[in-house]
Amino acid sequence: MGEQVFYNTCPAAGCHQYCALKVLVEDGKIHKVESADYPGNPAARCICVRGLSSAQVVYHPDRLKYPLKRIGERGEGKWKRISWDEALGTIANKLMELKKKYGPESLKVQPGGSSNVGLIGMSVGSRFANVWGAGGAFTCGLWSSDGGIPAASLIILGVGWQGHDIQDFLHSKMIILWGWNPAETALWDMKCILDAKDKGAKLVVIGPMFDATAAKADQWIPIRPGTDAALALGMMNVIMEEGHYDKDYVAKYTVGPFLVRDDNKLFLRDDGKCLVWDEKADAPKPHDLTNSPALLGSFTVKGVRCKPAFQLLMERVSQYNPEKAASITGVPAETIRRLALEYAASKPAAIKMSHGLARTLNSNLGCRNAIILAAITGNIGIQGGGASTTQTGDGVSPPFPAVLNNREIMFPAGAPGTKTIPGTTNLMKGWAAIRDGKPYPIKALIISFQNPLQASGHIDGYREIFSQLELVVVIDIFMTRTARYADIVLPDTTIFERDDISLSGDYLIKMEKAIEPLHQSKPAVEIWSELAQRLGLGKYFEYTTQDYMKIFLDSKHPYAAGITLERLEKEKIVRANKPLASTIAFPNKEFPTPSGKVEFYQERLIELGEELPVHKEQLESPRTSALAKNYPLTLLTVKDRTFTQTQMANIGWLREINPEPMLDINSVDAQGRGIKDNDTVLVFNDRGRVKLGARLNEAVPPGTVNIDHGWWPEQFAEGHYNDLDHRVDDLSTVIPSLDMEPVTKDFFATAHLIPWDCLVEVKKF
Numbered sequence: 001m002g003e004q005v006f007y008n009t010c011p012a013a014g015c016h017q018y019c020a021l022k023v024l025v026e027d028g029k030i031h032k033v034e035s036a037d038y039p040g041n042p043a044a045r046c047i048c049v050r051g052l053s054s055a056q057v058v059y060h061p062d063r064l065k066y067p068l069k070r071i072g073e074r075g076e077g078k079w080k081r082i083s084w085d086e087a088l089g090t091i092a093n094k095l096m097e098l099k100k101k102y103g104p105e106s107l108k109v110q111p112g113g114s115s116n117v118g119l120i121g122m123s124v125g126s127r128f129a130n131v132w133g134a135g136g137a138f139t140c141g142l143w144s145s146d147g148g149i150p151a152a153s154l155i156i157l158g159v160g161w162q163g164h165d166i167q168d169f170l171h172s173k174m175i176i177l178w179g180w181n182p183a184e185t186a187l188w189d190m191k192c193i194l195d196a197k198d199k200g201a202k203l204v205v206i207g208p209m210f211d212a213t214a215a216k217a218d219q220w221i222p223i224r225p226g227t228d229a230a231l232a233l234g235m236m237n238v239i240m241e242e243g244h245y246d247k248d249y250v251a252k253y254t255v256g257p258f259l260v261r262d263d264n265k266l267f268l269r270d271d272g273k274c275l276v277w278d279e280k281a282d283a284p285k286p287h288d289l290t291n292s293p294a295l296l297g298s299f300t301v302k303g304v305r306c307k308p309a310f311q312l313l314m315e316r317v318s319q320y321n322p323e324k325a326a327s328i329t330g331v332p333a334e335t336i337r338r339l340a341l342e343y344a345a346s347k348p349a350a351i352k353m354s355h356g357l358a359r360t361l362n363s364n365l366g367c368r369n370a371i372i373l374a375a376i377t378g379n380i381g382i383q384g385g386g387a388s389t390t391q392t393g394d395g396v397s398p399p400f401p402a403v404l405n406n407r408e409i410m411f412p413a414g415a416p417g418t419k420t421i422p423g424t425t426n427l428m429k430g431w432a433a434i435r436d437g438k439p440y441p442i443k444a445l446i447i448s449f450q451n452p453l454q455a456s457g458h459i460d461g462y463r464e465i466f467s468q469l470e471l472v473v474v475i476d477i478f479m480t481r482t483a484r485y486a487d488i489v490l491p492d493t494t495i496f497e498r499d500d501i502s503l504s505g506d507y508l509i510k511m512e513k514a515i516e517p518l519h520q521s522k523p524a525v526e527i528w529s530e531l532a533q534r535l536g537l538g539k540y541f542e543y544t545t546q547d548y549m550k551i552f553l554d555s556k557h558p559y560a561a562g563i564t565l566e567r568l569e570k571e572k573i574v575r576a577n578k579p580l581a582s583t584i585a586f587p588n589k590e591f592p593t594p595s596g597k598v599e600f601y602q603e604r605l606i607e608l609g610e611e612l613p614v615h616k617e618q619l620e621s622p623r624t625s626a627l628a629k630n631y632p633l634t635l636l637t638v639k640d641r642t643f644t645q646t647q648m649a650n651i652g653w654l655r656e657i658n659p660e661p662m663l664d665i666n667s668v669d670a671q672g673r674g675i676k677d678n679d680t681v682l683v684f685n686d687r688g689r690v691k692l693g694a695r696l697n698e699a700v701p702p703g704t705v706n707i708d709h710g711w712w713p714e715q716f717a718e719g720h721y722n723d724l725d726h727r728v729d730d731l732s733t734v735i736p737s738l739d740m741e742p743v744t745k746d747f748f749a750t751a752h753l754i755p756w757d758c759l760v761e762v763k764k765f
């Protein structure tokens with residue numbers, strides 16, 4: 001048989017680019033993977049080393065080949081090969097037993113994740129959870145590494161995910177990439193950014209490491225990790241004190257004019273309506289009945305002293321002049337001053353926040369302050385502006401992917417649905433719930449395409465939590481660190497061995513099965529369906545993959561109009577029925593907040609002292625933590641182009657590029673410790689230690705060390721960097737703002753990873 005061409009998307013899509021791929025097959029074997037064209041947009045064609053190497057995932061000798069049952073202790077690595085019949089029968093019997101004893105919510109399902117590309121593969125696990133009546137606290141999207149960003153956006157702008165299409169950068173005079181390294185992790189986005197730069201936009205990168213994106217920038221702002229809130233405050237200080245804020249915008253679209261009472265810090269209300277001071281009438285008025293509200297000053301209304309929220313903001317930022325911000329951030333005061341003035345003068349200017357901004361304890365303060373910075377300069381809701389979150393959307397309609405995550409598939413009619421853990425729709429209280437058995441016992445966990453024991457931090461904590469579970473099942477392609485702690489491991493297919501649909505930017509891609517499943521692997525749809533049959537739930541699982549695809553495409557979302565399965569099968573890659581103009585967030589400057597405005601003043605956060613922007617040190621600060629005496633170095637775990645999250649660590653071609661884990665350490669810190677290039681070193685703190693080689697690297701600032709994120713435990717001489725991390729089972733105990741109303745409603749916003757908030761010491765071994 002000659003060469004056959006199949007279309008698909010990249011399996012390493014934790015970078016969220018979902019590049020369209022052509023999979024070339026000869027004699028039933030994939031021999032090459034290359035980029036595919038996007039109809040009408042040839043410039044969008046993209047592939048990186050991970051995509052190019054993706055066939056090596058399929059033929060990897062270490063792939064899980066058949067179901068396995070644990071015969072030793074959890075984590076001991078002793079397994080017995082069993083049949084699918086025995087595996088699914090064992091799981092079904094145990095689930096029935098647990099349901100009888102503890103109720104259906106005693107099962108939690110974690111379906112999908114970065115490696116599980118494909119809309120159907122991700123949804124069918126949720127369908128199973130809802131049909132079974134399992135709790136909803138462990139759905140996909142947990143362990144979100146950028147949760148601080150949607151949490152901040154929810155608080156200030158009323159919606160978690162919002163922002164401008166990447167192509168909108170072409171309209172920007174200045175682009176600030178805050179905590180993002182797309183040159184390594186998101187190539188298509190980087191291409192758009194460079195196009196905007198070629199068109200004249202000034203590119204500024206804010207982040208502690210001189211990375212590949214910083215190397216392409218006009219200006220790199222090296223910042224002490226976890227101090228972004230202070231940098232934004234310093235910039236606001238310059239902009240406000242020198243009068244470069246957008247007065248009309250602040251008056252019209254923010255709570256800036258709202259009067260705040262001196263006595264209780266609440267907005268001054270009359271008949272439920274917030275009052276402002278009308279400058280023309282020199283009297284208080286409801287905020288919607290005047291066009292001339294005061295932004296500054298102090299007033300007395302019926303004996304109550306009050307000030308506009310903007311006046312309070314001015315007073316707050318006056319505490320953070322550039323010199324003060326410099327002392328916190330390590331960014332020179334003059335640099336802060338210049339950056340602030342340039343940003344204010346460069347309208348429209350875009351801020352794009354990403355994961356690097358969101359991985360310390362108080363990171364949502366930094367994200368909030370970046371959004372406020374954009375608001376006071378009038379950059380929100382305008383073409384070329386914005387303070388975009390990692391996932392974008394116009395802030396008004398549900399994002400396209402959310403609509404395609406069709407509720408008909410996840411919540412079939414008649415299914416009992418979920419019983420969430422109160423106060424969260426996500427993991428925030430989940431681990432603590434398993435540990436404590438409250439509010440109800442959780443005794444079984446089925447994890448599909450997730451690797452929480454590696455991705456989420458300190459292993460000992462999770463090992464202890466796993467001991468509360470009577471059944472742990474992992475569905476995956478490889479024996480991950482999490483799979484090692486399972487009772488039963490089931491081999492999944494790769495995306496080249498099954499059909500599905502994926503969403504790549506504005507395009508839908510038909511993911512085509514290119515080869516038959518290798519070994520005894522099965523697609524997720526089959527695994528969940530067969531398990532459901534054994535549990536008497538077969539009537540909910542009579543659909544084929546083709547049926548599910550039709551349901552998806554019948555989403556009624558205007559963007560999917562006219563895209564039938566027949567069309568997708570014929571054309572392979574179809575542009576969503578979407579206007580060509582790029583999406584911008586809040587085009588009408590209407591915000592889904594309680595006031596309808598940008599809420600930089602937060603009554604809900606008065607108790608936490610966070611009603612106004614503020615900087616708070618991270619959990620383990622080299623400045624304020626008692627631990628810093630023994631552990632003076634901040635540990636980063638940044639992303640490298642050869643990994644996607646914890647995937648691809650075992651792929652040969654990629655390991656030729658980045659062969660082994662190394663500790664990046666600045667020569668200043670290395671010399672002080674007698675460490676030379678390639679020396680073996682121990683990185684340690686009270687929680688654990690990891691042994692690896694040292695790489696003297698001036699791209700890492702003094703006081704900070706880095707180990708690239710994604711390496712597997714067996715690749716270290718000893719330990720793993722996660723052994724150094726925190727163990728925080730219930731994040732709301734350390735980040736109280738996660739417990740507030742708008743945040744707890746959001747799937748992602750309640751999940752935070754805070755592994756970068758971690759102090760260590762290094763010594764030569």
Ligand code: SF4
Nearest residue numbers: 010018019048050051
């Ligand atoms: S890893 Fe990301 S950028 Fe690279 S090919 Fe895959 S989807 Fe594209």
